[in-house]
Amino acid sequence: VQLVESGRGLVQPGGSQRLSCAASGFTFSTYAMSWYRQAPGKERELVAVIGSVGGSTNYADSVKGRFTISRDNAKNTVYLQINSLKPEDTAVYYCNVMVRARTYWGQGTQVTVSS
Secondary structure, eight states: OEEEEEOOOEEOTTOOEEEEEEEESSOGGGSOEEEEEEOTTSOOEEEEEEOSSTTOEEEOTTTTTTEEEEEETTTTEEEEEEOSOOGGGOEEEEEEEEETTEEEEOOOEEEEEOO
């Protein structure tokens, strides 16, 4: 299993960015996918989850209405659209999947919200 995140990095407050996570090594379309983030000095927290079939979604209260998780099963990719960015959204964002009772993480992509 391999997860590779990508994003733009530095964004101004109020700006937007789309993060991508390219997955390989498992049957992507049959697994739920998640995004987590870890801010400096804080624990890693769940941000959003998208189901395998039907694409049902769930979000942390802190990002509801601003973040949107989606997936393209043809491209084995999960996305996180982040809008109305705030300085407190600054964190390393990680892609996550659990396959056969094992948890896998990507290397993370840094998002810095600053003017």
